[in-house]
Amino acid sequence: MKRNFVYLIIFALAVITISEMIGFQSIPIGPFTVSLLPLVFAILITMFLGFKIFRAGFWKKVYSDENVHFAGKYLLFIMLPLMARYGADVAPQIRDILEVGWVFLIQEFGNLGTVLIGLPIAITLGLRREAIGATLGIGREGELAYISEKYTLESKEGRGVLSIYIIGTLFGAVFFSVFAPILLDIGFSPEALAMASGVGSGSMMSAASATLAARLPEMESTILAYAAASQLLTSFVGTFTMVFLAAPLQQFMYKFLIRGDK
Incomplete structure (x- = not known):
């Protein structure tokens, strides 16, 4: 060893x-x-x-x-x-972050996208109970803990969230580091993309924000601060969004899309 x-x-x-x-x-x-x-x-x-x-x-x-x-x-x-470094990046930009604080809160509703968009696609592809674990969120520690407690990781739901966790670990940072600059070239605001980087995964957030900062070095401090603030908020508020909004919505949609499934 x-x-x-x-x-x-x-x-x-x-x-x-x-x-x-x-x-x-x-x-x-x-x-x-x-x-x-x-x-x-x-x-x-x-x-x-x-x-x-x-x-x-x-x-x-x-x-x-x-x-x-x-x-x-x-x-x-x-x-x-x-994470400590990104926490330190927030402090110098705290005034600007507070001025657009409501935007950070509203963006948390984006966590419902995996249910609203991902669940129907997963069911269309042939997944059933696995889709519940796979589309509750981006399959990081929060979703892993929730599915583990409610269904166990040996269940079909558990296999679904574990699959997404592994895929996110292997390809998440690569995807975000490529996708973020593409959206920048399309015309998305750097501040908006920096906020969107905080999806609840440290590696994905780091990959997206660092790529954006490399493309726009004059905005590096702003991009890193917005991404870090978004990440911290997602880690906290995102848990409540998942439990009280995403999970009930997912159950309702699943029963509607798959009638009679046990």
């Missing part, structure tokens, strides 16, 4: 070094420009080397079950310094 852990640390440092050497890259695609952070390259490298065809020798030790369990268990602690 200790030796495998050392291999994990060496591998992580190597990936970080390579990703930082690649640096921030902008790729023009038609009228849009896709911006890729070193974080994206780090995720892609680790995902690619995690394929079974590479699971031999050194890579087998890096991707051992013990290391995978360790990384998942302590990911939250690794994110804490980043």
